[in-house]
Amino acid sequence: MEDEMNTNKNLWKKGVVLAAAATMIAGAVPTVNAFAYGAYDVSKSTFKSDTDNSADFQNWKTNVWWGGEQANADTDKVALTPGTDATGLNFAWYSESKGTPAVMVWKDGAKGAAKVFTGTANDISAENWQGKTYVASNKVSIANYFNENTKYIYQYTDDYKEDGTSVWSAEYSYTTQSTDKFSVILTGDPQVGASGSSSDKQTNDESVARDAYNWNKTMQQALVKCPNAAFLLSAGDQINESNSNTDEVRKTRESEYAGYLYPSVFRSLPIAATIGNHDMNGSDYAAHFNNPNSEENLGQTAAGSDFYFNYGDALFISLNSNNRNQAEHRKLMQEAIASNPDAKWKVVIFHSDIYGSGQPHADTDASTNRIIFAPLMDEFDIDVCLTGHDHTFSRSYQVLDGNVIDYDISSGSVEDPEGTMYITTGSGSGSKYYNLLNYTPYYIAERTNACLPSFSTIDFTDDSFTIKTYDYNGNRYADDFTITKNENAQSVDEVIASAEKLVNSTDVTYTKESMAALTSALDQLKSLKTSSATAEDPMIADIVGNYGTSSDRVSGYGSIKNKEDKDGSVNRFKKGISTLLDKTIYSQVAEGQQAQSDDYTADKAPVVKGMDEAKSAVINAMNALEEAKPEVVKPDGLANEAAEDGNWYYYKDNQIATNCTGVAKNKNGWWRVVNGKVDFNCNSVEKNENGWWYIRGGKVDFNYTGVAKNANGWWRIVNGKVDFNCNSVEKNSNGWWYIRGGKVDFNYTGVAKNANGWWRIVNGKVDFNCNSVEKNHNGWWYIRGGKVDFNYNGIAKNTNGTWYIRGGKVDFSYNGKVKANGKTYRVTNGKVNL
Known part of the structure; x- marks a missing residue:
């Protein structure tokens, strides 16, 4: 069967997996599994007998574990x-x-x-099957001492004497690792003593020996794969004996702890062990481990409490899942995160596999703990949650609020994901195996229960988390998987908060178009998030509020106490009690069964698609925001400076007055305005309410005095303005002109005066070629070179005759003789008779 299971080594994409899961026959273990390492019938496992039939094990058991004074089996x-x-x-x-x-x-x-660092000795009374009685649990804590990448040697003593007479242990080494790039080992459920034998609870305990032997082999192989491990993460159930109510069982627990602590690597490798349900009932766990940051006893049971520690940019939090007081776990997590608020990686470890795949627990008692612990993972944005309990390995998709967040993980990695990845560990010693559920939960990306001890290594860098899983022979037990993070990556909630801050900000004004794009993208992201949200779960308050009281509806490690709450014969809350379980169990699983519903299809699973794309759309919209130019209130009238397009505009009510045409003033002068804009091409005479003005290059030229034209004619300009009082003869570059009422009168032909004299006008213009006698309303005048010659006395002719001129004017009153040109002429009424 194992060969058959290994035929498909490639992790299927999510949609394919869900589709495959949907077509499995309820109640049957599939013969072809969608996952790389397969499902096995544990009843057919030969692992225990293979160990017992091993000459190496028998030799070790007889000569090492039971040999001599059985010192190796001491506690x-x-x-x-x-x-x-x-x-x-x-x-x-x-x-x-x-x-x-x-x-x-x-x-x-x-x-x-x-x-030398001293510590404290706590009173205990502990015996084991080797006949030892222990009276003290000794604890020493060293802080702010160790440097990175350095080898240290240590010894310890039960009774330190300053006089130098202390009896020290053998020397052991401890080597520190880098904190910006490091690796750890992950195991779960070694549960030493669980393999069972007829000689349990005796000095020569077969099960403890067998499990200690295999556990040691697992740790030896783990050090081969991860020789520079910084520490071990142990997901609970270090030992098997779950009771502590008799001397016999307490002695057995101590013998099992001797088996757990037997591997020599533990003299040099720190252990961060969370409390399992088999560990919980005795104080021996707390006596064997000196856990950091556990002084407040939050999440406490008889065995111990929650704790946390930091290692570089990673924060590790251990929760005691035997305690259902969510408020205490929340407080511990708040304190942990406050100790390293900028932690790149937040890892939580507890025993109950709330999103696992093992048949005994994943959809039964572990689902009860899901109600309490899953919301905490969401609330504190936990990257990875490490669990045990079901003695089967599984890796989830990214899970948030019970939803699978849809990412393409076909490459064996995911970048900047939402939600939490849940790992359930297999058995660290092989002491006990369980079957997988006969269906694949929608949230499971990979699973196996191959009947060999297993462990994982986890590599941390500043931007990646990589888990690799092996059996105790060093062979792959599951596919590698990596989470990567970009330095400035934000979660969906952070992106929403950032976007809402921009939308609601009054500090900066953005263009309507760019803000509308952001608002639209934000609404889509928020809608996607809220549409997949689980309705408030009343069972959280119920479980927490009644924990440890007679009204507690839960007993033991997540068991349902009251028949009326139970889903038939299945040990979980029935449908309709918990909104989270309705979503994560009953969307797929048949009521009253540990089997998939007959009508289940993949599209019924709570899977959120497009979250990453929607988040990216908001980020892109934020980056594309364009800051609006500050609105400048334009005073009515012509602006004092050019606009961005280079034009000068006339404003009315803060708008360009496109209905305005005329001559307007600003600090730079007076300007020709056409439809609200200065016309720099204008060279004309134009008007406003104050008069008509001579425009040159769009501007009134107050230095100009002369005659200029517009569409209505030619005009007398004085200092840039039409002089409508002008009745004179004035010049421009084209000549001298007869002005009447400020305008050149092209219809006038006659004689007109200005300050310089009287002039012959022909069609409104001085005729400087005129040498004649011409008239105006005052008489007839002698014109020489276009000008009346008032100094002339004599005769002159025009087309009408020859005339007697006196002082430049025809003298019509004269009758007599006149001499001219050497001749004498007779004049009658001013006209010469030739």
């Missing part, structure tokens, strides 16, 4: 745990006497500079 091995950050390290171990515990540490090769 006093030191356990390292992470400090509050990478500069710290915590220690815990049991001792048979109580004193002042201490750890001496130094850089490799510099023991002379060793430093």
